Amino acid sequence: KRDPRSSWGWIAVIMLSPFLGPLxxxxxxxxxxxxxxxxxxxxxPFSLSEGCSLxxxxxxxxxxxxxxxxxxxxxxxxAWLDDAIYGRPRYKGHRITPRHTGDQAYPAMLEAIYNSHQxxxxxxxxxxxxxxxxxxxxxxxxxxxxGCDVRVVxxxxxxxxxxxxxxxxxxxxxxxxxxxxxxxxxxxxxxNINLLCHHKNLIVxxxxxxxxxxxxxxxxxxxxxxPDL
Numbered sequence: 183k184r185d186p187r188s189s190w191g192w193i194a195v196i197m198l199s200p201f202l203g204p205l206x207x208x209x210x211x212x213x214x215x216x217x218x219x220x221x222x223x224x225x226x227p228f229s230l231s232e233g234c235s236l237x238x239x240x241x242x243x244x245x246x247x248x249x250x251x252x253x254x255x256x257x258x259x260x261a262w263l264d265d266a267i268y269g270r271p272r273y274k275g276h277r278i279t280p281r282h283t284g285d286q287a288y289p290a291m292l293e294a295i296y297n298s299h300q301x302x303x304x305x306x307x308x309x310x311x312x313x314x315x316x317x318x319x320x321x322x323x324x325x326x327x328x329g330c331d332v333r334v335v336x337x338x339x340x341x342x343x344x345x346x347x348x349x350x351x352x353x354x355x356x357x358x359x360x361x362x363x364x365x366x367x368x369x370x371x372x373x374n375i376n377l378l379c380h381h382k383n384l385i386v387x388x389x390x391x392x393x394x395x396x397x398x399x400x401x402x403x404x405x406x407x408x409p410d411l
């Protein structure tokens with residue numbers, strides 16, 4: 183553990199419960215996703231850490247890396263990561279429109295999916311097929327049927343529905359490529375319920391992107407709270 187507070191917390195759990203504490207740490211304290219990611223990084227043909235400071239013009243080719251000289255220093259590591267993975271130029275002129283609650287966000291998201299031509303990539307923490315949220319399943323299905331590359335990822339824990347059909351089941355029944363992120367299972371044992379996927383993103387045709395603070399369910403449709411920006 184790199185975080186001292188986390189380390190001391192787990193030490194206290196183990197000392198207070200010598201028999202049960204180590205077992206709890208084994209299931210909930212080890213970040214297995216990060217461990218597997220580190221092993222994959224060791225096998226990569228390039229290093230994401232071989233970057234350089236923006237201020238050091240002689241140690242790297244800034245034009246080749248396509249990193250603007252006026253980019254904030256805090257964004258440089260992400261810029262190097264983007265170059266290593268995508269290798270595509272950056273563009274200016276992006277527009278950002280804040281949308282409050284599902285009353286404003288859902289129509290814009292559904293319109294983007296409805297008008298999609300190439301691909302629709304959606305990843306959400308909670309996706310409940312109820313009320314207006316069912317329109318997402320219908321529009322994702324239509325996009326898939328007209329030839330779009332539709333891919334959906336739902337958190338394996340919060341996407342579980344004990345009664346009735348879940349969004350995962352409905353989408354797969356309709357042929358849509360839907361996966362669950364770290365779904366708990368007994369065989370083989372997988373109990374990574376402390377590593378939930380809280381992402382709420384929608385990308386359409388590589389042109390329109392939505393990053394949200396709400397999930398796809400009935401609740402955001404009826405919220406009237408509008409925070410001040």
